[in-house]
Amino acid sequence: MKKTAAKNIRSGECFICHESIAKAQITRHLGKCIAAQKPLAGEAIKMLRLQIEGRYLPDYWMQVAIPGAWTLDDLDSFMRETWLECCGHLSCFTIDGTRYAYEPFNESILGRREKSMDVKLYKVLGIGAEFTHEYDYGSTTDLVLRVVGAYEGAAVSGDVQILARNNPFKFACVDCGKPAKQVNAGYGWLDPKHCYCTACAKKSDADEGMWLPIVNSPRVGVCGYCGDAYDECTEDDV
Ligand SMILES: [Zn+2]
Ligand SMILES: [Zn+2]
Numbered sequence: 001m002k003k004t005a006a007k008n009i010r011s012g013e014c015f016i017c018h019e020s021i022a023k024a025q026i027t028r029h030l031g032k033c034i035a036a037q038k039p040l041a042g043e044a045i046k047m048l049r050l051q052i053e054g055r056y057l058p059d060y061w062m063q064v065a066i067p068g069a070w071t072l073d074d075l076d077s078f079m080r081e082t083w084l085e086c087c088g089h090l091s092c093f094t095i096d097g098t099r100y101a102y103e104p105f106n107e108s109i110l111g112r113r114e115k116s117m118d119v120k121l122y123k124v125l126g127i128g129a130e131f132t133h134e135y136d137y138g139s140t141t142d143l144v145l146r147v148v149g150a151y152e153g154a155a156v157s158g159d160v161q162i163l164a165r166n167n168p169f170k171f172a173c174v175d176c177g178k179p180a181k182q183v184n185a186g187y188g189w190l191d192p193k194h195c196y197c198t199a200c201a202k203k204s205d206a207d208e209g210m211w212l213p214i215v216n217s218p219r220v221g222v223c224g225y226c227g228d229a230y231d232e233c234t235e236d237d238v
């Protein structure tokens, strides 16, 4: 029987078993899928399992596994590569009221005080900890992160491992109804009223430089965000 969950916009794919799973079920589901995995060769290390989602756009979400001995800086780099990076903006985490910044800013005595991101995850994050991340202090993309679990496992190829991720959303071209590929970026976010297929985007009188590809990220349509290395941002699309 075909799973209707695939149609649910809040569903995502478990990257271990490739089933479509509702967002509300994913933590429990991954617990089982991780436990059923064959142990990988290599030394077992403590992995943290994090749920990451858009603070105001929670339908964009993922769960990842990251070694607990890695730093906030490593986590920030991963999120930039996967979901955020457009032009090297500043970023920071806030954990228990303390800001850990990409470029820490400290003012004298009563002013803002920030720490460096060069701190190991297990030193600042326990199971159940909830914290936030901001990328770009102007057109900010706000994320909420939660430590949903920890387990012993081998790090996969030295990367943060994406365990599950929301399915990409589909938008229709406002002119012809075909699948939209571009959003007019003059509005600062992905407004479905400004989504077009490639052909209609070309015909539109909007400024050419204003088009951004519709990608699977809470930063879609913001600043100059074109997606991660795996999203194609070819001339044909722009
Ligand atoms: Zn699974
Ligand atoms: Zn930017």
Ligand SMILES: [Zn+2]
Binding pocket: 173, 174, 175, 176, 177, 178, 196, 197, 198, 199, 200, 201
């Ligand atoms: Zn169209």
